Amino acid sequence: MIADTTDLNELERDALTELVNIGVSRAAASLRKMVNKEVLLSVPSVEIVTRRSAASLIGQRESESLIAVQQQFDGPFSGRALLIFPQSNGLSLVRAIVGDEMQEAELLEMEDEALAETGNVILNGCLGSMANMLQHSLKMSLPDVRRGDSTLLFDAHNSSRDASFVLFLYINFSVRERNIRGYIAMIMDLPSLEKLKQLISDFIERVMNETD
Template sequence: MTDGGAGDGTAIGLTELQLDAFTELVNIGVSRAAASLRQMIGTQVLLSVPSVEIVSRDAAARLIGEREAAPLVVVHQDFAGAFAGRALLIFPQENGRELVRAVAGEELSLEEVADLEDEALAETGNIILNGCLATMANMLQRTLTMSLPGIARGDGPQIFGMHAGGAAGADALVLFLYIDFSVSERDIRGYLAMLMDLPSLENLRLLVDEFIARALGDLDA
């Protein structure tokens, strides 16, 4: 999933070890989030995170535009603390509706799915984004505060354009992840993105260095 030099982490000076450590943090965070979602809907949930990319907002919009021609739905939440930004959970519209059926019930009509869609997506997004970020912050020995989830729709440029403000400004970079959901034997693909400005990414890089040092220290002990 590498997009040349823009997607290999070197844009903000991440070494291969730092990127590997951050990818591991994300994997653990997403796994914990999947466990929380499984408890809510009572069935097996698998979320895979094959790779992490650090790209510009324009590059993130291009990446998602290359993969998804259909309209997108996004759950967004701001986070603040030792590092700050905005987290986005993005689905193709039809995948979002499949997720609503998995959460709210297979027997729902199309009209009922439409009525419940925003509420179910916000709840699901809150579980995934909160679970992932809280786990990562805990492993970095920090805490984060999260805003209430909101819902938006659009294509890639619209989504990353409308989320340029807030906690992440015009110079925001995007930690971009591709995730496959498997819920109740459904294949539901989605994207997880975290928009952060350069100071927040630098803070995160320092926290990752501390995490690596603790891990190496434990190995040496």
């Protein structure tokens, strides 16, 4: 069970969902410029869960191996961001970006590079705009591509990491008429999550003051 300090009330959850949706919309706009095609991104659900729960949620949905682009982020709240796809969706995304003309061998050769660049655009767009709206900035590391199952990606078997939580976003992509599903996960320790919650409360207060 998640500690009460990480629970969001309905207003906070709505505000966070709004921040996330604006973030992914900006990320989609950046990706659209990159691929020169219509890109649609939506976030049907936002959850705060433990690492083990996040690993379990993906494990239940996905039977195949996973591919993830990860970046460390540092600022008023810090942690590790992951953009996660089932392996086959990752290849579909690369095809959508580079086009269908490329041969399979060439595609596999540049897969990691294309995914890292795409992940960088999406994670920076999403987290960067969220931080801006919370009136702060985040420093992001260079992207790194990892493969494995959900337990490995979330380091969920490590009991010493139980004090950290995951802001877990289920996302739907549509790029070049391909439907691609994936996940964005922000892994944070309790102090970072509490700081994020405080920044969301401040954001709500500013919005309410502006509408008065």
